[in-house]
Amino acid sequence: MTSASPTRIPEPTTRYRRTGQRGINTEMLSWLFMRASGVLLVLLVLGHLFVNLWLDTGVQRIDFAFVAGKWTSPFWQTWDLLMLWLAMIHGGNGVRTIINDYARSPRTRLVLKGLLYLASTITIVLGTLVIFTFDPCPAGADPSLLPSICK
């Protein structure tokens, strides 16, 4: 007797998927991103804390001139830009997981994630614009607040 649709047994080495979805497994990529960005963030954030909170007199010396001194260097601009993007996406993705875990109704999840994505996007765009449009010597500012390079 032949059957129209015989039972198919997959090869033993075939990887199964818990979900029936096709295409790219975005949740796996999100899992992987958390680990890859996490390693980079350990270096970026601990370096940031070391320079800004440990060296010299720590947070006591941070003012406009200090920031200007850092951001006239492409090294720190790149450092802070990378840290901003990675930290915001890493943190936003973490909060997304928390919302998925605790917000029970689909409506609550939608609202909370909407707010999260909005706040994250605004913060990333704002931070990026600040780094790229930063002027260490703004016109009309009190000269005593500016870094020495403006003289």
Add this chain to the structure above:
Amino acid sequence: MASAQSGTLYRGREGMWSWVAHRISGMLIFLFLLVHVLDTALVRVSPAAYNEVIGHYKLLVFGFGEIGLVGAILFHALNGLRIILVDFWSQGARRQRMLLWAVVAVWIVLMLGFVPRQLMHMFGA
């Protein structure tokens, strides 16, 4: 061994509590990050506005807050590396408890270094 007395390997033990601490520290760091990008953005308003707001970070109460923030960041960083080892190191899952105590030990050493340094900055020593 799992039993009614000791519970499972995970629930109520190091695995669960490190997960709870990872969540709480991560949430706190994210909220701080949003505020921190906003306060830094004031450099585009004016040097005076930035100095005014960043001056709050130099207050005593913020100094203690920074100790909490650094504590949260260091735990999240170290435990994050532990999670990576659990996921990718062949011995990771078997040694996850020992790894957590290593995280706690390194955290204590780093905090013993940072806290006196921060107190020196706070009290101008």
